[in-house]
Amino acid sequence: MPLSPSSPPVPAAAGGRDLFVVGDVHGCADELAALLDRAGFDPARHHLVLVGDVFAKGPDPAGVFRTVRTAGGEMVLGNHDVALLARREGLAHRPAGDRGWDPHGWCARVLTEEAPGAWGLLESAPLVLTSGATWVLHAGLDPAVGLAATSREDVLTVRRLAGGPGAPFWWERWEGPETVVFGHDAKRGLVRRVHRGRTVALGLDTGCVYGGRLTGWFAGEDRLTSVAARRAYSPLARPVPPGPPGRSSGSPGSPPVP
Numbered sequence: 001m002p003l004s005p006s007s008p009p010v011p012a013a014a015g016g017r018d019l020f021v022v023g024d025v026h027g028c029a030d031e032l033a034a035l036l037d038r039a040g041f042d043p044a045r046h047h048l049v050l051v052g053d054v055f056a057k058g059p060d061p062a063g064v065f066r067t068v069r070t071a072g073g074e075m076v077l078g079n080h081d082v083a084l085l086a087r088r089e090g091l092a093h094r095p096a097g098d099r100g101w102d103p104h105g106w107c108a109r110v111l112t113e114e115a116p117g118a119w120g121l122l123e124s125a126p127l128v129l130t131s132g133a134t135w136v137l138h139a140g141l142d143p144a145v146g147l148a149a150t151s152r153e154d155v156l157t158v159r160r161l162a163g164g165p166g167a168p169f170w171w172e173r174w175e176g177p178e179t180v181v182f183g184h185d186a187k188r189g190l191v192r193r194v195h196r197g198r199t200v201a202l203g204l205d206t207g208c209v210y211g212g213r214l215t216g217w218f219a220g221e222d223r224l225t226s227v228a229a230r231r232a233y234s235p236l237a238r239p240v241p242p243g244p245p246g247r248s249s250g251s252p253g254s255p256p257v258p
Contacts, residue, residue, distance in 0.1 A: 027058025052078025
């Protein structure tokens with residue numbers, strides 16, 4: 001199903017403030033708070049926007065919601081947010097891991113018990129938020145047909161274009177003029193595509209929940225800021241460990257970006 005007309009892009013509620021777009025948080029509340037502090041985030045001057053995959057996998061989804069609420073932030077839907085909503089509705093969703101640990105089910109219980117307001121944020125989240133020439137979405141779009149004709153599935157999950165493992169990434173074919181800010185690809189880390197002298201694609205998933213970093217970008221200043229993860233809460237590209245993620249702090253993981 002294409003994006004329009006059932007789910008068109010939604011203007012961000014920036015009100016003239018500079019967008020501060022943050023990569024995949026995945027329940028890493030301490031790191032989100034540290035990033036906002038390091039960036040000098042001021043809700044009077046800045047507007048927080050999250051690229052999706054906000055709550056599931058990490059140690060403190062309720063803490064993430066409290067920080068987002070205090071900051072007055074918005075989010076777009078990610079594939080893990082969709083799975084989380086499905087678990088809340090009791091729909092079938094394949095558990096991750098080889099021992100039956102279901103991170104979305106655990107996260108749904110935590111939010112229901114500790115931060116029920118998070119469900120309203122998730123239920124109202126669009127697929128795409130826009131602000132001027134900046135588009136924020138979770139995974140990507142189809143550069144051959146443009147945003148309006150890109151499928152919902154692609155917006156949530158696309159990395160490479162059709163054609164197999166060696167096919168180009170979608171952002172390698174995107175020429176703008178809009179700047180698309182996205183997440184969803186921790187293996188790639190920080191991605192910036194410049195076309196004809198301007199940034200047309202910016203990937204901000206720097207793998208915080210996997211022990212990497214959490215990264216944010218001020219759109220008006222074109223300024224990146226990041227903080228190291230306190231620990232690896234989940235191994236990258238492997239099953240989630242059997243049991244809730246630990247809430248204790250550990251040593252920072254190796255950062256995948258400077």
